[in-house]
Amino acid sequence: MSPPRRRFVWEIDWNLLRTFMVIVQEKGLTAAGEKLSLKQPTVSNALKRLETHMGARLIERNASYFAVTPAGQRLFDDCLVMFDIVSGLPQQMEEHPGDVTGHVEIALASHVVCPLFDEVLASFHKALPHVTISMTVMSSQEVMAAVIGRDASFGVCLMQERMAKLDYEVLYRESFGYFCGPRHRLFGQSRLALADLRHEPYVSFKTDQMSGALWPVAHLRQQEGFEGATVGTSSHLEEVKRLIIAGFGFGPLPVHVVDEDVRAGRLWRLPPYQDAPGVDVHLVFDRAARLSRAERILLADLRQAIAAMPIAARTYP
Template sequence: MVSPRPDRLVWDLDWNLLRTFVVIAEVKSITRAAERLNLKQPSVSNALRRLEERIGQRLVERDATRFELTEVGQLLYEQSIEVFGTISQLPLVMRGAGDEVTGHVTIALASHVVSPLFDRALAEFHRSSPRASMSIAVAPSVDVARQVRERRASFGICLVSQRDPSLDYTMVYREFFGFFCGPDHRLYGREGLTLADLEGETSVSFHTDHISDALRPVALLRSEAKLDANVIGVSSSLEEVRRMIVAGLGIGPLPLHVARRDVVDGLLWRLPPYDTPPAIDIFLLVNPERAMNRAERALLSGLQALIAETPLEERIYGG
């Protein structure tokens, strides 16, 4: 295949072919792509062939047992997602035009995020821009970062294991994790425990509780406590990890400030370590390449101003 001139590709490329290719890449099947697009299979196959001819490169390697994007195909898919993310913002950007701040804000949030500062930003934004709307999607931290990178979210707040150079990061707050058990656990109600008392105990935790992931300090503490290596249950949702702890599946980690009410209510019992709980930082993620409507700019600037004017010691929860 002969690669086209870069200056002609943008003007000659059929955008419908890109849309079809994105679906093919996501479902990894011509047949399933045809079903999703409500097209006949030959039409989808022909669209892929035409796009490969226009690009001048193979995009997919497939046979009876294999369907894989080539290196060029993967690159095109990633760039196409960004293109469609930008296009999807156009109605929101135009809707936000006018004297009054209107428009929609899409926030991607990890389930760990419990912050009075963030709540205050939302309240102040609503008071000043009552006609603006918002949606908050809770997702694993890695998906929050992906949504911000692909410009599908106005901004995100989550844990961070590895920084993406295309995004801007601001620390919102620091929280401390502790181990907890439910009312039916043998350690419930016992005081004066040490880390050695946790040895061999079954546990539940978050998907990110790994040495190489965002909850690395918790994973290291788990290893130090010599908990049973077989984790009984995992989830990316704080609410579901809490549910498993309360139900007695095993001990598990939770942010201290989030678990405080459950401890008072007798649903959870704090376990060691008491003096040196692991610290986790929560970040605001922004894609500087994302075009924002007035509502998005107003909420983001308000949140950033609150972070900047609030001393770090007031943004440390549960320490």
């Protein structure tokens, strides 16, 4: 592109072209001003500026005469083409979603096991293969802080305390059971009652408190009067499970997450065997955050999937 043409492209006010197109369509400056909600002098000034840029007379007019010049007609025809191209851009983007690029940063609490979440991620990657994703595991409190600080596009975590700046939707509900490891004296025993656990050493999560995200678990422990000392805590599920398997004590774990460990003989299920405490795991996001197109699409896909599936189908086990 030659320097004069390059300068023209960068200096032209594209709104002048739209104004000119409306002038021709409405066959007058006054009518064009009404259409554009602009005063007639403003429209007249826009026409003069465009004619200066183009170096040609575009419209011949006086109090009783209005005509588009040959140069003006050629420009008007080109404006129609440009307008068609611009108006079709949203549809073009929808028709070629694979062209979307970008990066999505997700913050998660430890060991999120949710088939719905996995299915949405798989569908998202198939539709938008050029988008990259990073996942960082942290405590639920850190997840919410990361979303607020825009260090994460959105998060998946337990909700300890609702933060006004964030939006929450239940992604899934999981049941917590009590488990012990092979070194525990109750391992392998059946027909146990909650009373058998009352004085046993206890391992749990740092949020296993009446004011924490695992308050249903804490409520059961308080209700049954468990008196055993708490000998180990962690914010991460894998570390709580490690301490339980190592024999430090018994503790709560999501039933569906450790099902394979039970089958492999690494863990043993303790009472209660039914009506286990249920805990909600939330999709956490900031509705006011300025997200990229890739971030908006994945978040919308997740919310749509949540809305389409009843909570009973998102309750494990």
